[in-house]
Amino acid sequence: MxxxxxxxxxxxxxxxxxxxxxxxxxxxxxxxxxxxxxxxxxxxxxxxxxxxxxxxxxxxxxxxxxxxxxxxxxxxxxxxxxxxxxxxxxxxxxxxxxxxxxxxxxxxxxxxxxxxxxxxxxxxxxxxxxxxxxxxxxxxxxxxxxxxxxxxxxxxxxxxxxxxxxxxxxxxxxxxxxxxxxxxxxxxxxxxxxxxxxSRGNAGFEIRVRTAGPDLHSGRYGGIVANPLHVLSTLVAGLHHPDGRIAAAGFYDGVAEPTAAERDGLDAIPFSDPGFFTPLSAQPHGEAGYSTLERLWMRPTLDVNGMWGGYTGAGSKTVIPHEAFAKLTMRLVPGQDPEAAKQAVIAHLEALLPAHATLEVSGDTGATGxxxxxxxxxxxxxxxxxxxxxxxxxxxxxxxxxxxxxxxxxxxxxxxxxxxxxxxxxxxxxxxxxxxxxxxxxxxxxxxxxxxxxxxxxxxxxxxxxxxxx
Ligand SMILES: [Zn+2]
The missing domain is CATH 3.40.630.10 (Zn peptidases)
Incomplete structure (x- = not known):
């Protein structure tokens, strides 16, 4: 009819x-x-x-x-x-x-x-x-x-x-x-x-690492003060374990492992890594032990969206910068408390910070579950x-x-x-x-x-x- x-x-x-x-x-x-x-x-x-x-x-x-x-x-x-x-x-x-x-x-x-x-x-x-x-x-x-x-x-x-x-x-x-x-x-x-x-939630903030009051001449001060870009790189490198897992203690609190039924549901979706990644000229990469769709939908992420500091203009400048910056965001999955996840990352960065540097957190982008x-x-x-x-x-x-x-x-x-x-x-x-x-x-x-x-x-x-x- x-x-x-x-x-x-x-x-x-x-x-x-x-x-x-x-x-x-x-x-x-x-x-x-x-x-x-x-x-x-x-x-x-x-x-x-x-x-x-x-x-x-x-x-x-x-x-x-x-x-x-x-x-x-x-x-x-x-x-x-x-x-x-x-x-x-x-x-x-x-x-x-x-x-x-x-x-x-x-x-x-x-x-x-x-x-x-x-x-x-x-x-x-x-x-x-x-x-x-x-x-x-x-x-x-x-x-x-x-x-x-x-x-x-x-x-x-x-x-x-x-x-x-x-x-x-x-x-x-x-x-x-x-x-x-x-x-x-x-x-x-x-x-x-x-x-x-x-859908995943998100949260983010900006960090500033400082090692001195002013920028310093690399001849007069090189080798005797810390470089904030080096410190920042260490912090960023410490965000993940080598297997791709996020290193901040407590970050995964509340995150459930995919159930057998959820894994079956994902398996039913026609999806291939080459079909997905080839047009992007990229390779699959992420947390060990999870498929691409699991990583994309069921696992949280932590990313640096930008880092800057020091001299980036033409030619060279013999300077030891006094501060360095990075913007970080995370994608959150069911079970995670966005505020707690954010605090776990901040606490982790503070724990990694050497005594010769200070860390400031700003630019809170809000937190959505x-x-x-x-x-x-x-x-x-x-x-x-x-x-x-x-x-x-x-x-x-x-x-x-x-x-x-x-x-x-x-x-x-x-x-x-x-x-x-x-x-x-x-x-x-x-x-x-x-x-x-x-x-x-x-x-x-x-x-x-x-x-x-x-x-x-x-x-x-x-x-x-x-x-x-x-
Ligand atoms: Zn629209």
Whole structure:
């Protein structure tokens, strides 16, 4: 039996392409104050569409400070007793630079070979419109949505969501929901049907090693004072054991070894080291005793992102510098307390520090824990069932090695879980020139969004209750 809602949505695919072109023509670069009009134009297009879809209570949300780019909110409470889903997307885009590497102008969307090119088409305007048009199709055909839906369309995702915690906190009653369904967050690999069930956390800081008050002449002082670059190198070399394990005592506290079931899950993922590393001109390297996917998803890391000090200009300078610097960051896995992991690294550096040097820690980049979607969460079950229905395949459960601020912020402030349900693919040049979105992803995405809403409608509010933490 054909799904009338889906049939309606598919009939209007051309309209969606045109709407995407119109929205992507707005230069909504949140990072650039000169593009403020582009941000406003994008908001107005989205707001007009939400009004036409019969969404209520439309408003712009800001934190208590009333600063930053507002998020757009609207809702339809059509399904008493059914779950309320907070659907997330963002209307801001990355800056288009370098401009001269675009084959067609970044903000003049163009269709070529089954792809739409333009800044923001894949991240996140195309995936956002798929979600909105699937909702619109329910309203058009059935007169209502099968579940209660609140929309939160953010304007600061590409600048690190600085206002989002404040927006969620200030408007927690308005945003109250059973779970979050995100139209943002590209799929891991274009060749693999997958759902993301977790991400690593992160933390970082900067260190300064000092061995003297001023820089010193290497002839007058060489051999009688310490060199801070040498000291810094010793500290950095001491961060890991030769087998790749992080040397800081207590750093692995709380980290669980992969279980047999988790190892089986990883083995089921088609993945080869040569296929992954050859295009990077790199070799596999990391903690001994773990596979590449284990290292990437289940093991924490500690990296030096930059080191500097002394003379680096042209020619030579016979100087013994008096200070040296490094920036360090770590990726954290489930079970690790981010603050404790950071303190373990600092204590380790202090223990390695010789008496003739001092160490200063600054530039704390904050600390975010890893996120794991509960394996039996009803929204995850709905996502898997929807993809199975629309593709005939069972999606693989994958984690990502990077951090997803949205999932962490929603978890921390609202106590809710987030399922990423984007139809962007990871090769679509987001954040780079020639960003594109596949036209074929539109039909695929509409089918999946219609189906996931039907799946959620089969569940009850009570099914979500054990997973709400606020
Ligand atoms: Zn995005």
């Amino acid at each position: 054909t799904d009338q809602v889906l049939a309606h949505a598919l009939d209007r695919q051309r309209h969606l392409v045109d709407a995407l072109k119109a929205l992507a023509a707005c230069p909504s670069v949140g990072a650039d104050p000169a593009m403020a009009q582009g941000m406003e134009d994008a908001r107005r297009i989205i707001e007009a569409r939400l009004d036409a879809m019969g969404f209520k209570d439309r408003q712009r949300l800001t934190p208590a400070t009333r600063t930053g780019q507002p998020a757009i909110f609207a809702q339809r409470q059509d399904a008493p007793g059914k779950p309320t889903i907070l659907v997330y997307a963002h209307y801001d885009v990355q800056p288009p630079d370098p401009m001269d590497e675009w084959q067609s102008p970044a903000f003049e969307p163009e269709e070529r070979d089954g792809r739409i090119y333009g800044r923001g088409v894949s991240d996140d305007k195309g995936p956002m419109l798929i979600a909105l048009e699937a909702l619109a199709a329910f309203v058009a055909v059935e007169g209502k949505l099968p579940v209660n839906v609140k929309l939160l369309i953010e304007g600061e995702e590409e600048t690190g969501s600085p206002s989002l915690p404040g927006i969620l906190d200030r408007h927690r009653a308005l945003l109250a929901a059973d779970a979050v369904l995100s139209a943002d967050g590209a799929r891991w690999r274009p060749d693999l049907l997958a759902v993301n069930v977790g 890893a996120y794991t979607l509960p394996p039996d969460h009803p929204l995850l079950a709905a996502a898997i069932a929807a993809l199975r229905h629309t593709t005939g395949q069972t999606p693989l459960r994958v984690r990502i090695g990077a951090s997803l601020p949205l999932t962490e912020i929603v978890d921390r402030v609202l106590g809710l879980d987030t399922v990423m349900f984007s139809f962007a693919l990871s090769d679509e040049n987001f954040h780079a020139p020639n960003e594109f979105f596949r036209v074929s992803s539109i039909a695929e995405g509409l089918a999946a969004w219609v189906q996931i809403l039907r799946q959620i409608a089969l569940s009850q509010v009570a099914d979500f209750a054990p997973y709400r933490r606020a």
